[in-house]
Amino acid sequence: MTDAKVSTPVTATGLEPALEPASSSRAQKRKARKNAAKDPKRKITWDRVWAQRALLAMSVPLLMYQILFKYVPVYGWAIAFQHYKPGRGSIWNQRWVGLENFHNLFTGVNGERFRRVVVNTMGQSVLTLVVGTLGAIVLALLLNEVKNLPFKRILQNITYMPHFLSWVIVASLASVALSLPSSGGFINQGLMSLHLVDHPVLFLTQPNYFWGIVAGTSLWKELGWNTILYLAAITAIDPGLYEAAEVDGAGRYRKMFSITLPSIRPTIVVLLIINSGWILSTNFELPYFLGNGLVSDKSETIDVFVLRYGYQLGNYSLAVVAGIFKTIVAVILVGSANLAAKRLNQETLV
Amino acid sequence: MSSTTVAKPPARRASRGGTQRRKRTVEQIIFTTLNTIFLLALAALMIYPLLNTLAISLDDGNDAVRGGIGIWPRVFSLQNYNVVFNMTTIYQAFFMSVLKTVVVVTTNLFFTSMLAYALSRKEFIFRRSITLIFVLTMYFDAGLIPNYLLIKDLGMLNSFQAYWVPTIISAFNLIILRTYMKSIPDEIIESARIDGAGEFRMWWQIVMPLCKPTLAVVGLFVAVASWNSWLDTLLYNSGDPALSTLQYELQKLLASSMNAGMNSVAATGSAHSGGQVTTPIALRSAITMVAAVPILFVYPFLQKHFVSGLRIGSVKG
Numbered sequence: 001m002t003d004a005k006v007s008t009p010v011t012a013t014g015l016e017p018a019l020e021p022a023s024s025s026r027a028q029k030r031k032a033r034k035n036a037a038k039d040p041k042r043k044i045t046w047d048r049v050w051a052q053r054a055l056l057a058m059s060v061p062l063l064m065y066q067i068l069f070k071y072v073p074v075y076g077w078a079i080a081f082q083h084y085k086p087g088r089g090s091i092w093n094q095r096w097v098g099l100e101n102f103h104n105l106f107t108g109v110n111g112e113r114f115r116r117v118v119v120n121t122m123g124q125s126v127l128t129l130v131v132g133t134l135g136a137i138v139l140a141l142l143l144n145e146v147k148n149l150p151f152k153r154i155l156q157n158i159t160y161m162p163h164f165l166s167w168v169i170v171a172s173l174a175s176v177a178l179s180l181p182s183s184g185g186f187i188n189q190g191l192m193s194l195h196l197v198d199h200p201v202l203f204l205t206q207p208n209y210f211w212g213i214v215a216g217t218s219l220w221k222e223l224g225w226n227t228i229l230y231l232a233a234i235t236a237i238d239p240g241l242y243e244a245a246e247v248d249g250a251g252r253y254r255k256m257f258s259i260t261l262p263s264i265r266p267t268i269v270v271l272l273i274i275n276s277g278w279i280l281s282t283n284f285e286l287p288y289f290l291g292n293g294l295v296s297d298k299s300e301t302i303d304v305f306v307l308r309y310g311y312q313l314g315n316y317s318l319a320v321v322a323g324i325f326k327t328i329v330a331v332i333l334v335g336s337a338n339l340a341a342k343r344l345n346q347e348t349l350v
Numbered sequence: 351m352s353s354t355t356v357a358k359p360p361a362r363r364a365s366r367g368g369t370q371r372r373k374r375t376v377e378q379i380i381f382t383t384l385n386t387i388f389l390l391a392l393a394a395l396m397i398y399p400l401l402n403t404l405a406i407s408l409d410d411g412n413d414a415v416r417g418g419i420g421i422w423p424r425v426f427s428l429q430n431y432n433v434v435f436n437m438t439t440i441y442q443a444f445f446m447s448v449l450k451t452v453v454v455v456t457t458n459l460f461f462t463s464m465l466a467y468a469l470s471r472k473e474f475i476f477r478r479s480i481t482l483i484f485v486l487t488m489y490f491d492a493g494l495i496p497n498y499l500l501i502k503d504l505g506m507l508n509s510f511q512a513y514w515v516p517t518i519i520s521a522f523n524l525i526i527l528r529t530y531m532k533s534i535p536d537e538i539i540e541s542a543r544i545d546g547a548g549e550f551r552m553w554w555q556i557v558m559p560l561c562k563p564t565l566a567v568v569g570l571f572v573a574v575a576s577w578n579s580w581l582d583t584l585l586y587n588s589g590d591p592a593l594s595t596l597q598y599e600l601q602k603l604l605a606s607s608m609n610a611g612m613n614s615v616a617a618t619g620s621a622h623s624g625g626q627v628t629t630p631i632a633l634r635s636a637i638t639m640v641a642a643v644p645i646l647f648v649y650p651f652l653q654k655h656f657v658s659g660l661r662i663g664s665v666k667g
Contacts, residue, residue: 044475048475049475052473052474052475054548054549054550055468055471055474055549056468056476058464058465058467058468058549058550058553059465059468059469059474059476059480062461062464062465062518062519063480063483063484065518065519066483066484066487066519067483069500069516070487070490070491070492071487071490071492072500073492073493073496073497073499073500074492074496075496076492076493076495076496076497076499076500077492077493077496079495079496079499090503091499139392142385142388142389143389145381145382145385146385146386146389151386154393155389155393157650157653158393158396158397159392159393159396160649160653161396161397161400161646161649162396164574164578164645164646164649165400165578165642165645165646166577166578166579166580166597166600166641166642167578168578168580168597168600168601168604168641169600169638169641169642171604172600172604172634172638173399173400173403173638175604176399176402176403177399181417181418182417182418183417183631184402184406184417184418184419184631186398186402220395220396223396224396252378252381278489281491289601289604289605303494306493306494306495307494310494310495311494311495311498311585316495319493319494319495320493320495320496323491323492323493323494323495323496324493326491326493327490327491327492327493330489330490330491331486331489331490334489
């Protein structure tokens with residue numbers, strides 16, 4: 001191993017003061033980045049590119065690869081403007097129909113159904129997100145109060161468990177739990193033994209329960225898992241803060257609301273942002289598995305519509321229009337959530 | 351290549367115990383008791399459905415149809431598992447699921463960590479733009495049918511490649527790994543560089559060993575996602591029974607029982623396999639356990655790693 005030959009420009013810039021100043025101020029950061037762009041050492045020159053050929057070899061093929069599998073499929077969006085029939089072969093042999101499919105889906109024959117589908121998707125997602133976030137924060141606060149560490153670890157292990165089950169299994173367990181007592185429906189059994197209901201409730205046949213069932217089942221699956229990051233954030237809080245508060249006579253609840261919650265606020269914001277981007281994409285499996293003809297007015301989401309009505313019934317063109325709608329809304333939602341977070345001066349994703 | 355250890359932040363929890371014990375009041379005892387009861391009830395609610403399924407799967411098929419089984423089988427029998435492992439489809443699907451998971455985890459960890467290393471280097475000029483392109487794929491999805499058409503046009507329908515080739519990079523795991531790698535002190539990298547190590551050596555011999563806890567976490571995420579997925583089988587490989595997976599078989603069973611009757615869970619009729627007989631509800635429970643148990647056996651062993659890995663990533667990120 002020779003040491004003198006190490007490419008000097010790279011090492012030199014690598015040892016420069018860090019590109020990003022540690023300061024959290026947004027304006028300062030932007031200024032620093034602008035200065036960096038003017039700095040001749042930061043300019044992209046062929047010398048620098050050549051010096052970094054190893055890093056490029058590590059990343060560029062994978063970048064191409066990702067572009068092939070994530071961005072290239074966009075050519076399939078052409079189907080949205082066609083009357084697509086799989087039998088006609090490739091997408092270049094199809095009949096072009098302009099915006100007909102868009103009219104059909106948004107205002108025409110399928111307009112009412114699609115609006116219902118969008119409302120269901122957002123309703124189920126928002127309910128799941130709100131219930132899930134609140135539940136996880138409360139559970140994290142309560143777990144944090146458990147001082148017996150082995151007991152705490154066992155509790156965590158048990159509450160993480162459902163996260164590792166597949167949605168297929170979870171849906172299967174939920175359909176049994178919600179069924180009649182004779183088929184193992186322990187929820188009905190419990191309600192009846194508490195005399196809350198006289199007759200077993202056929203949960204999965206009642207449209208009005210469906211969003212709640214989706215949110216409740218997701219809560220069951222992800223509650224424990226979602227506490228991990230909150231618990232980590234709580235552990236990172238300086239214990240000195242609590243000691244100072246105790247000296248000032250703060251009680252348990254005061255400390256919770258004035259120290260713990262404000263301290264984990266950045267975590268809450270970042271997680272909400274990440275999840276808001278998925279607001280039209282989540283909730284695929286549960287409505288697909290648990291939905292049925294009786295509750296389809298409340299169960300059908302965009303993804304279910306795409307899979308059932310589009311892929312399985314061969315209406316490719318409409319399914320692609322619905323998919324385009326979903327993707328565009330998702331990108332807009334994430335973009336604006338990121339902007340909002342920047343204004344709050346919180347961490348962002350990019 | 352000298353020091354390859356990263357100092358862990360000291361555990362700072364001890365200082366809170368003393369003052370609290372002295373101040374223990376009636377209010378505190380009540381709170382602790384209620385909190386314990388609540389958390390125990392929650393844990394019971396989490397674990398009951400699975401224990402119930404386990405009990406049904408270990409119960410005699412004809413007895414299970416009568417219902418009313420709690421967390422203990424009434425008429426103990428291994429017949430259901432006997433039937434499950436004598437069904438060629440399930441048997442094959444089990445091994446296909448294992449193979450798929452192993453291949454996906456190996457390729458994904460290799461490529462994602464290599465890319466994460468490149469993107470974690472501060473001097474890398476295209477680091478921001480490349481990261482952005484990957485992060486956008488977390489939100490930008492061309493859609494189910496365009497993806498299907500791509501796989502079809504690449505000639506990967508009904509092939510094992512459709513399981514692992516499209517997924518060798520996951521943007522989410524890339525960010526986790528990159529964030530962790532960024533937190534490795536520059537001195538370690540620089541001293542290796544002065545010793546003459548190239549980028550590939552630095553990635554494989556210096557950075558990778560330091561990333562073990564995070565790699566374990568990411569590997570677990572990837573394994574769970576691969577083991578639990580059924581949609582890839584439905585979309586790409588449902589034409590070839592030899593490529594079927596356990597989750598897909600379970601999903602088909604669930605769909606047929608949902609169709610058979612909303613709440614009867616297809617409790618009538620019986621499943622035959624090689625002269626052995628059981629009932630759908632018992633069979634479904636047994637397959638559920640077979641599909642659930644491998645992952646449930648793995649995660650407690652990785653628990654220590656993934657909690658510490660996630661924590662390091664989130665605190666420093």
